[in-house]
Structures are given as C-alpha cells and as structure tokens.
Amino acid sequence: NAxxxxxxxxxxxxxxxxxxxxxxxxxxxxxxxWYRQDPGMGLRLIxxxxxxxxxxxxxxxxxxxxxxxxxxxFSLRLESxxxxxxxxxxxxSSFSNQxxxxxxxxxxxxx
Amino acid sequence: AQSVTQLDSHVSVSxxxxxxxxxxxxxxYSPSLFWYVQHPNKGLQLLLKYxxxxxxxxxxxxxxxxxxKSETSFHLTKPSAHMSDAAEYFCVVSGARxxxxxxxxxxxxxxxVSS
Numbered sequence: 001n002a003x004x005x006x007x008x009x010x011x012x013x014x015x016x017x018x019x020x021x022x023x024x025x026x027x028x029x030x031x032x033x034w035y036r037q038d039p040g041m042g043l044r045l046i047x048x049x050x051x052x053x054x055x056x057x058x059x060x061x062x063x064x065x066x067x068x069x070x071x072x073x074f075s076l077r078l079e080s081x082x083x084x085x086x087x088x089x090x091x092x093s094s095f096s097n098q099x100x101x102x103x104x105x106x107x108x109x110x111x
Numbered sequence: 112a113q114s115v116t117q118l119d120s121h122v123s124v125s126x127x128x129x130x131x132x133x134x135x136x137x138x139x140y141s142p143s144l145f146w147y148v149q150h151p152n153k154g155l156q157l158l159l160k161y162x163x164x165x166x167x168x169x170x171x172x173x174x175x176x177x178x179x180k181s182e183t184s185f186h187l188t189k190p191s192a193h194m195s196d197a198a199e200y201f202c203v204v205s206g207a208r209x210x211x212x213x214x215x216x217x218x219x220x221x222x223x224v225s226s
Contacts, residue, residue: 004154037169040219041218042201042216086173090155092155099160100157100214102147102155103153104153104154105152
C-alpha cells in the first residue's frame with residue numbers, strides 16, 4: 001500500500017549544485033504535482049502534470065524543471081540550487097480534479 | 112479567482128474539549144472544499160471534502176465541516192479533542208475544472224492539544 005513515494009527524504013546541497021527529486025505513485029493517477037512548503041506559507045504549487053506527456057507551471061516555477069517520465073513517475077530538478085530553495089517538497093497525485101494524495105516529503109537544505 | 116483564508120494560525124485546546132478551526136473561502140465557481148491534516152514530518156492526509164452534496168460533511172477521526180454559502184465559510188469541528196489530533200490543518204479550495212491550478216491552500220492552522 002505504497003501510495004506516493006518520494007526519494008530522498010532528506011538532502012543537503014551546496015549553492016550551485018544540481019539535484020533531482022524523485023516521485024512515483026502506484027494508484028494509476030493521471031495527474032501529478034510538485035509543491036513546496038515553507039513556514040507560514042501553506043503549500044505552493046511549483047509544477048504539475050495533468051497527464052502523461054504534459055507539464056505546466058504552477059505558482060512558483062522559477063529555478064525548477066520537471067519531467068513526467070511515464071504515468072507513474074514525476075521528477076523535479078534543481079539545476080543550480082539557491083538558499084531560497086531550502087524547503088520541504090511534496091509530490092502529490094490524483095485523478096484529474098479529485099482530492100490529491102501526498103507523499104511524505106523531501107526536506108532539502110541548501111547552504 | 113479562488114482564495115482561502117484560515118482565520119487562526121494557532122489554536123490551543125484541552126483534551127476532551129471541542130475543536131473549531133475556521134476557514135473562509137472565495138471562489139468564482141461553485142467550489143469544492145477540502146480539509147487536510149499534516150502530522151509532524153509527514154505528508155498531507157485528506158480529512159474530508161465538500162463537493163456540493165450535503166452541506167454537513169463528515170470526515171475521518173470524528174471531524175466534520177459545514178459548508179455555509181451565505182457566509183463563504185467551511186469551518187472544521189470536532190466535539191472532543193484527542194491528543195493525537197495535534198497537527199497542522201489546511202483548508203483547501205478547488206474551483207477551476209483543470210488539474211494542477213485547481214487547488215489553493217490556506218496558510219494552515221496549528222492545533223495544540225494539552226492534557
């Protein structure tokens with residue numbers, strides 16, 4: 001009963017390094033999402049993929065890229081990490097506009 | 112455009128007393144509304160959802176919420192708090208039909224429960 005699996009759970013990077021966060025879901029959902037969570041800000045959408053082969057920007061896409069590798073997997077890439085990208089990143093999936101199911105998050109610190 | 116405002120950033124209750132977490136929304140569409148809970152170092156779990164059926168929605172763990180269109184509110188309640196209810200709670204609105212841009216999160220309310 002895995003649901004949404006994110007790897008890694010924790011990561012520390014130096015400014016300028018690159019990193020890919022991985023997300024996989026086993027619920028056959030068509031839509032997948034990446035959010036970041038910062039204290040007092042709630043969750044903010046970075047990118048989403050409404051279906052396999054499509055991706056679109058959310059509220060805060062700058063500094064990130066995504067790849068919808070197949071129906072199960074949706075990765076988030078930081079090409080040149082900045083301290084402002086220190087955050088907790090959540091991946092979610094759903095059927096179209098149905099409630100989203102979330103992973104346990106990746107805690108990313110950029111020094 | 113949709114927006115959601117959680118009126119309290121922090122609520123403290125004693126175990127066994129009622130819980131009230133307040134949420135107001137704004138939506139150009141007939142909205143779908145959700146409450147999610149986040150326990151420390153965990154992802155978000157859906158508590159309940161309103162999708163234009165009954166205005167009183169029952170969720171998991173004894174929580175319920177009432178949709179009041181005239182007040183544009185969707186407050187979350189529980190008759191008797193338990194220590195395990197201590198967590199962060201998010202009110203979420205969805206009004207648009209397309210995926211991705213549809214969910215707007217409130218900034219969250221931290222619920223503390225004392226014994």
